[in-house]
Amino acid sequence: MIRFHNVAKTFRRARVLDGIDLEIGLGERVALIGSNGAGKTTLIRCLLGEYTHDGSVTIEGQSPRSERTTVLGKIGFVPQLPPPLRMPVGQLIHFSASLCRSDPQRILDLAKRLGLDVDSVMSRQFVRLSGGMKQKLLIAIALGRSARVLVLDEPAANLDPEARKIFFELLAERAESATMLISSHRLNEVSTLVNRVVELDMGKVVLDDRVADDVSLTGKLDCRISVKRPEPAFAKAMASWNFTDLGDGLDWTGKVAGPDRLRFMGMASRYVAVIDHISLTEVEG
Numbered sequence: 001m002i003r004f005h006n007v008a009k010t011f012r013r014a015r016v017l018d019g020i021d022l023e024i025g026l027g028e029r030v031a032l033i034g035s036n037g038a039g040k041t042t043l044i045r046c047l048l049g050e051y052t053h054d055g056s057v058t059i060e061g062q063s064p065r066s067e068r069t070t071v072l073g074k075i076g077f078v079p080q081l082p083p084p085l086r087m088p089v090g091q092l093i094h095f096s097a098s099l100c101r102s103d104p105q106r107i108l109d110l111a112k113r114l115g116l117d118v119d120s121v122m123s124r125q126f127v128r129l130s131g132g133m134k135q136k137l138l139i140a141i142a143l144g145r146s147a148r149v150l151v152l153d154e155p156a157a158n159l160d161p162e163a164r165k166i167f168f169e170l171l172a173e174r175a176e177s178a179t180m181l182i183s184s185h186r187l188n189e190v191s192t193l194v195n196r197v198v199e200l201d202m203g204k205v206v207l208d209d210r211v212a213d214d215v216s217l218t219g220k221l222d223c224r225i226s227v228k229r230p231e232p233a234f235a236k237a238m239a240s241w242n243f244t245d246l247g248d249g250l251d252w253t254g255k256v257a258g259p260d261r262l263r264f265m266g267m268a269s270r271y272v273a274v275i276d277h278i279s280l281t282e283v284e285g
């Protein structure tokens, strides 16, 4: 499906990618991880045909540089940094839909599912949206087409927990039909979404592991959490995860999306000194 063969990229004299060999098959969901500057975005840009490089990159045997239009027609892409587009949102949706011959309504529906009130921002310039709003719209545009490959560069970084939950559901709906490459600095952000982990370090693949694929992308966990004393910062964190206060800020309940469990535990670990009890029970999925 996707093949990188001995790919190397040099900017001025800096070797940013160094002999990358990777084959990614249909239905694989790959986490591309690595610290800042490891080469993740550069590898993605090579896959999108944006950079010249040594070695070869192909998608279903076609080169993204020499057969750009055909290859890009197969890819849904969410960039790490939103482009500074002045185009109004409505126009952007119609333009994107016409480029990939999809239905603008599909993009609108996805944006709404992600919690973006599209109707109220249709005439606003894209560049004037908040970071989270831009991310939701870019995800809706990437998923609002029948792409066989989804390339997501830090896609959930700006999303609130509710939108992340929906985003995981949307990915789950595509898990059977699309090959995914999801880049992130932190494995725990994406580990539950993927069935393979590739780590880059200084432009080389330093780890390539298949991982267990038994976390449901649509599953939810019922969570109860009790604290020894009310703590405003903890209450604020709970509210941001849409948890309900069952009494005086001491007992909280809410739902956590299955793939978000590590992120939730990471948040909870900040309050370990005040937490008395925590339970997470799988309820559906």
Ligand SMILES: Nc1ncnc2c1ncn2[C@@H]1O[C@H](COP(=O)(O)OP(=O)(O)OP(=O)(O)O)[C@@H](O)[C@H]1O
Binding pocket: 011, 012, 016, 034, 035, 036, 037, 038, 039, 040, 041, 042, 043, 080, 185
């Ligand atoms: N257009 C460019 N010109 C010169 N150097 C570049 C360019 N793009 C990337 N680099 C350099 O290439 C290296 C890899 O960058 P890249 O953006 O691929 O890393 P990354 O793994 O995506 O990092 P991050 O997690 O911070 O996004 C960095 O040292 C960066 O400074």
